[in-house]
Amino acid sequence: MSKKATNPRLLLSKEDTWVRPYFRKYRKLLILVLFLGLLTFFAGSALMFTSGFLISKSASRPWNVLAVYVPIVLTRAFGIGRPLFRYMERLGSHDWVLRMTSDIRLKLYRSLESRAAKSKEEFQTGSILGILAEDIEHIQNLYLRTIFPTLIGLLLYVLIVIGFGVFSLPFALLILVMLGVIVIILPLASVAVNQARVYRRKQERHTLYNQLTDSILGVGDWQYSGRYEEFLARYNDAEKNVRAEDVKLNKYTRFQDFMIQLVFGLIIVAIFIWAGTYFGSGPKGSLNWVAAFVLAVFPLMDAFSPISQGVTELPMYEDSAQRLDSLPVAEPAAAVDETVVVDEPLVNAEIDFENITFSYQETGKVIFQAFNLHVVAGQTLAILGKSGIGKTTLSKILRGDLSPQAGRVLINGQPVASLGEMSRYIGVLNQSPHLFNTSILNNVRLGNLEATDEEVLAAIYQAGLQSVIDKLPEGVNTLVEEGGKRFSGGEQQRIALARILLQDAPIVIIDEPTIGLDPLTERALLETVLSVLKDKTVLWITHHLMSIEQADRVIFIQTGEIIMDDTPQELKETNLHYQYLLSLDYN
Incomplete structure (x- = not known):
């Protein structure tokens, strides 16, 4: 203060x-x-x-x-x-x-x-x-x-x-x-x-x-x-x-x-x-x-x-x-590295967490200590772990919402702090995306205000909303209503997904978007999300393994360390802990 x-x-x-x-x-x-x-x-x-x-x-x-x-x-x-x-x-x-x-x-x-x-x-x-x-x-x-x-x-x-x-x-x-x-x-x-x-x-x-x-x-x-x-x-x-x-x-x-x-x-x-x-x-x-x-x-x-x-x-x-x-003073923007061309959007993006140390000062709880992780460009990485272990904290450090006490985060070799506006690089699909009391078209257009109607419609259909739109008398001009209450949870997530697709950021964080959905809706949504984002670098934060086979790589975080790291197929065959987690979700 x-x-x-x-x-x-x-x-x-x-x-x-x-x-x-x-x-x-x-x-x-x-x-x-x-x-x-x-x-x-x-x-x-x-x-x-x-x-x-x-x-x-x-x-x-x-x-x-x-x-x-x-x-x-x-x-x-x-x-x-x-x-x-x-x-x-x-x-x-x-x-x-x-x-x-x-x-x-x-x-x-x-x-x-x-x-x-x-x-x-x-x-x-x-x-x-x-x-x-x-x-x-x-x-x-x-x-x-x-x-x-x-x-x-x-x-x-x-x-x-x-x-x-x-x-x-x-x-x-x-x-x-x-x-x-x-x-x-x-x-x-x-x-x-x-x-x-x-x-x-x-x-x-x-x-x-x-x-x-x-x-x-x-x-x-x-x-x-x-x-x-x-x-x-x-x-x-x-x-x-x-x-x-x-x-x-x-x-x-x-x-x-x-x-x-x-x-x-x-x-x-x-x-x-x-x-x-x-x-x-x-x-x-x-x-x-x-x-x-x-x-x-x-x-x-x-x-x-x-x-x-x-x-x-x-x-x-x-x-x-x-x-x-008494409000916090806005932190001055970090000096932009002259080697970074901010006007040229990235197509592929690899991520590096280098020796990250982070703890919450209010509670003193240490989340990460010299944590390292490399994510290949275009890879879908599923991040597993118990609640409160640091999965969401890791995503906030990536976006720059939290600053580690030590270490750095790199995107394509450039420090995150030097990249400027992070919405150019990272999109987020979280548990409860906010939908505004306006039309579907306007809600999706928030991903890119300069997009044409044709581009917005393409993102809406790509997110699997065509069958929903076709049933509405006013189509994409239908009022979403406050908080998106006119639509089901799965449909709200698809509207948010269309917004991310229009944003066209090279990195997408998926933070447990299927909480509260029934299993059939959850599987259908995950299949759509992971399918349309297959060319992006995806960090998929989850606590269970529904549709986990669609990930390229799975890691399990425990006490600030990665104790499991491999493809879902290899882990299914060789890792007893992973097999146990699968049994919990599918039995």
């Missing part, structure tokens, strides 16, 4: 890696957004200013319409300019946020993907859901509801005080103090009062996410055990805690809004009195400016009101930044 997570003031500090870097990366867009925001409020205030002057001037019955022609034109110009600048400011700010969140989601994916094998162990599903559903949204709101409004409000605050200072320095100081209550004092008071509440609400929401995901994943067991009501009660209690914190925050927000309205009312009264005094002693017609100055204040409420609410939520944003920063 990152050490940065212990910093209680991470947000926008130099240690922050999730918010602050984007100020530099998109600084030009930031400047444009702030400028457009200023123009928006300037146009709104100027519209009311010229309108107030126009109304007052018109009420005094000018001798000619030309006397109010300029205010009329300016009123129309500012009336058009305000929504135009607002639209452009919103367009720019949301463009910023979309760019930023795109970068954050990519960074989040790389952070978790870089330790994919450990992510489920280190983070609860609910925690990941909380990051995706709340933390990234909070970072978006940090810009839209806090940073942008606060910076624009502070700039306007300075400009307004300077503007009044041109007319009257004492009154400018009064405006400095009165607006300071809205811009500075109320936001700081809000943070002081609500900081603990915001943290509690966010913590309650993450608790709710964890309980909800944990319960939903095991909802069947809740029902079977007859404790479904207990599940609902637990969820309702967690949700009630969240609502209780929301009620407290909303109550303070209403009070805060009342105080802002009250201060704005006082500011308007003060400006009315000052303008009447200042312009009342001037030449005839000066009183026309009184309404202009008073009305010009009203649009500025929209600039200053959001500051307090946005600053109140800063603790929540800071907590989100800390949670994101």
Whole structure:
């Protein structure tokens, strides 16, 4: 875990890696957004200013319409300019946020993907859901509801005080103090009062996410055990805690809004009195400016009101930044060996595990110690062994999901770390491939997004799905439904197989794909899989020997060593342990 997570003031500090870097990366867009925001409020205030002057001037019955022609034109110009600048400011700010969140989601994916094998162990599903559903949204709101409004409000605050200072320095100081209550004092008071509440609400929401995901994943067991009501009660209690914190925050927000309205009312009264005094002693017609100055204040409420609410939520944003920063740092990609031509896909691939030593640091369990294995290109290698002996671990080391403490893995003599994107070289057919809630065609196309419809169809038929497709009214455009539940287990595996065939990687890992299938379906699936992959280098991880005769070579791993290694025919004739395993599966 990152050490940065212990910093209680991470947000926008130099240690922050999730918010602050984007100020530099998109600084030009930031400047444009702030400028457009200023123009928006300037146009709104100027519209009311010229309108107030126009109304007052018109009420005094000018001798000619030309006397109010300029205010009329300016009123129309500012009336058009305000929504135009607002639209452009919103367009720019949301463009910023979309760019930023795109970068954050990519960074989040790389952070978790870089330790994919450990992510489920280190983070609860609910925690990941909380990051995706709340933390990234909070970072978006940090810009839209806090940073942008606060910076624009502070700039306007300075400009307004300077503007009044041109007319009257004492009154400018009064405006400095009165607006300071809205811009500075109320936001700081809000943070002081609500900081603990915001943290509690966010913590309650993450608790709710964890309980909800944990319960939903095991909802069947809740029902079977007859404790479904207990599940609902637990969820309702967690949700009630969240609502209780929301009620407290909303109550303070209403009070805060009342105080802002009250201060704005006082500011308007003060400006009315000052303008009447200042312009009342001037030449005839000066009183026309009184309404202009008073009305010009009203649009500025929209600039200053959001500051307090946005600053109140800063603790929540800071907590989100800390949670994101606590994620593992994405491991930098290894330097690519210049001798490897990554743009030229491999046709055949041999594999070498050289002196591999690996143990799980969390448990200290040693899986491999100076392990060696050579797999010939185009060979189908069946890997046998008891559960937990390291068969799947070996495949993860091959894919680079796990890094050995010693030794190296080579594909065609090149270290795996130097090959870049492993999906170009390795396909995986595992126990439960994920099928998305889209058509069969789209599910298979994931293997190669650039494949034509004809190539996708060829892979589907090659995987033995033609008889299934022919029975469906919509054919390959049939919706798979979430998790592939429309199809049987064997059919789901065949769709996944078609995806691998379209991927056309030279190495395929088959990790016990027939678990849960009946013997007839299992044999039919294995025959199809091993037949269509006969030209690939196949690592077939299995715990029993159904269709094992189709493998070119069989090894048996025990305590990190290979204790059996030969063709299935030779082992059947000469190895007593292998004969015993066969008898277990076929008798």
